Amino acid sequence: MLCLSSLQGDSHLKQLKMTIGEICSRVNGNLVIGKEKVSHEIEFAFASDLMSDVLTVKCDNLLLITGLANLQTIRTAEMSDAGCILIVRDKSVSDEMQKLASESGIPLITCCTTMFRAAGELYRAGLKPVF
Amino acid sequence: MAMSFEYKVEGGDFTHAGYASSQVKKMLKQLGVDNNIIKRVVVCLYEAEVNIVAHAWRGVILINLDSERINMKLTDEGPGIADISLAMQKGYSTASPQVREMGFGAGMGLPNISTNADRFEIASEPGVGTTLEISILLNSRAV
Numbered sequence: 001m002l003c004l005s006s007l008q009g010d011s012h013l014k015q016l017k018m019t020i021g022e023i024c025s026r027v028n029g030n031l032v033i034g035k036e037k038v039s040h041e042i043e044f045a046f047a048s049d050l051m052s053d054v055l056t057v058k059c060d061n062l063l064l065i066t067g068l069a070n071l072q073t074i075r076t077a078e079m080s081d082a083g084c085i086l087i088v089r090d091k092s093v094s095d096e097m098q099k100l101a102s103e104s105g106i107p108l109i110t111c112c113t114t115m116f117r118a119a120g121e122l123y124r125a126g127l128k129p130v131f
Numbered sequence: 132m133a134m135s136f137e138y139k140v141e142g143g144d145f146t147h148a149g150y151a152s153s154q155v156k157k158m159l160k161q162l163g164v165d166n167n168i169i170k171r172v173v174v175c176l177y178e179a180e181v182n183i184v185a186h187a188w189r190g191v192i193l194i195n196l197d198s199e200r201i202n203m204k205l206t207d208e209g210p211g212i213a214d215i216s217l218a219m220q221k222g223y224s225t226a227s228p229q230v231r232e233m234g235f236g237a238g239m240g241l242p243n244i245s246t247n248a249d250r251f252e253i254a255s256e257p258g259v260g261t262t263l264e265i266s267i268l269l270n271s272r273a274v
Contacts, residue, residue, distance in 0.1 A: 051234030055174050056243055060166070068234045072181070075149035076234065079156070079177045081170055096146075104153075 016126030017041040020084050020107050023063060026125050027111040027118045029086065033098050034107025042083050045127045047119045051076040059130045063122070067115055069093055071100060078104040088115045132162075136194040140183045142209065145233055148184040151192050152177040159201075164269055171247040175265050176203055178240040183207045185230040187260065200249075203265040212255040219245065219253075 021038040024031045031038065046057050047065035054064060054076050061083035066073055069091035077085050078100075085101065087093060090112040093101075101108040111118060123129070136158075138151035156173045164172075176192070183190035187209025195202040212218045219241050226236025245251050250266040 049234060050237050050239075052178075052237040052239035052243070055178060056239060056246075058170075060170070070233060071146060072148060072233050072235070075153070075177065079149070079152060079170075079173045081166070 016128075017043045018122075018125060018127055020109070022125070023084065023086065023122060023127070024109050026121050027086065027088075027109070027113055029109040029111035032093060032108045032110055033101040034084070034105075037084075037105075037107045040083065040107070043128060044130050045119070045122055046130050047115055049115075054080055054082075057130055062130060063127065065115060065119055065122075067091060069097065071097055073097070074100045074104060074106065074108075077101075077106050082106060084109065086111065086118060088113060088118045133195075133197045134158075135196070138192040138194075140180060140187075140190045140192060140207075142184060142186070142188040142190070142207075144184055148181050149177055152180050155194060158196075168267065168269055172201055172203075172267050175244045175247050175251075175267065178244050179203070179205045179263050179265065181235055182240055182261075182263075183209075185226055185233075185235060186210065190260075199270065200266055200268050203263075205263045205265075206260065207262075208260045211257040211259055211261055212253075213257050215253055215255060 020040050042063045044059050045063040045065055048054055049066055049068045051072055060081040063084045063086055064077050064082040065086045067089045069087050074097055084107045086109045088111055152173050155176055159169045187207035190205060190207030193204040217223055221242045222238040224236045224238035230236040248265045249268050252264045255261040
């Protein structure tokens with residue numbers, strides 16, 4: 001489904017896709033699950049700790065940036081067809097989360113930065129908002 | 132092609148919440164259903180499944196599928212909904228703090244189901260339980 005980056009201030013953004021490896025590098029993150037997908041490309045990102053909000057996004061293959069670290073984070077990403085999950089604020093991911101992410105084929109990155117900083121760095125690097 | 136599946140859901144069991152939705156998603160992918168339609172189906176089903184876990188004591192999900200549509204009936208035993216029109220309003224929720232900690236309970240679930248479904252009916256009896264009936268055409272255009 002089409003995602004539109006419609007904010008006037010986004011017009012400077014290039015039509016750029018980032019690989020999961022580049023996303024991981026930008027936030028100094030750790031690719032916990034999905035090393036085989038390090039070259040997979042992502043174009044859009046959505047940041048929220050509220051899974052109900054994530055489920056309203058009609059964009060596929062996006063990066064989900066969240067500080068919520070539980071099994072429903074992975075389930076929500078699975079139902080939303082998210083292409084990758086970035087867990088911020090140095091939250092630990094359980095073995096069960098890693099197992100479910102692996103089974104669902106969703107790469108999982110952790111990083112120590114705040115959500116604001118992670119989103120800012122990735123926006124500056126060219127990842128686009130979904131609206 | 133006509134298939135039926137049934138899943139049991141336990142209230143409060145957030146460890147397994149979403150299992151039925153995940154199984155249905157895999158099945159629809161195997162059947163080659165359009166990805167946008169699969170997403171609408173599983174978003175509806177997952178929201179409804181989480182609602183049972185979050186609010187009810189237990190529930191049953193019945194899936195009926197043919198070449199034209201998928202019908203999902205979710206029947207729970209639980210406190211029910213006293214005012215359905217209020218529950219359908221975005222932002223209204225009676226979810227517990229524990230449910231909110233899981234990332235839900237923002238009052239988005241039922242409106243989101245309504246947005247994604249081709250047919251959505253809800254009936255409830257306070258103190259007894261709630262039944263949701265959701266249908267999505269498998270060959271329709273995405274919302």
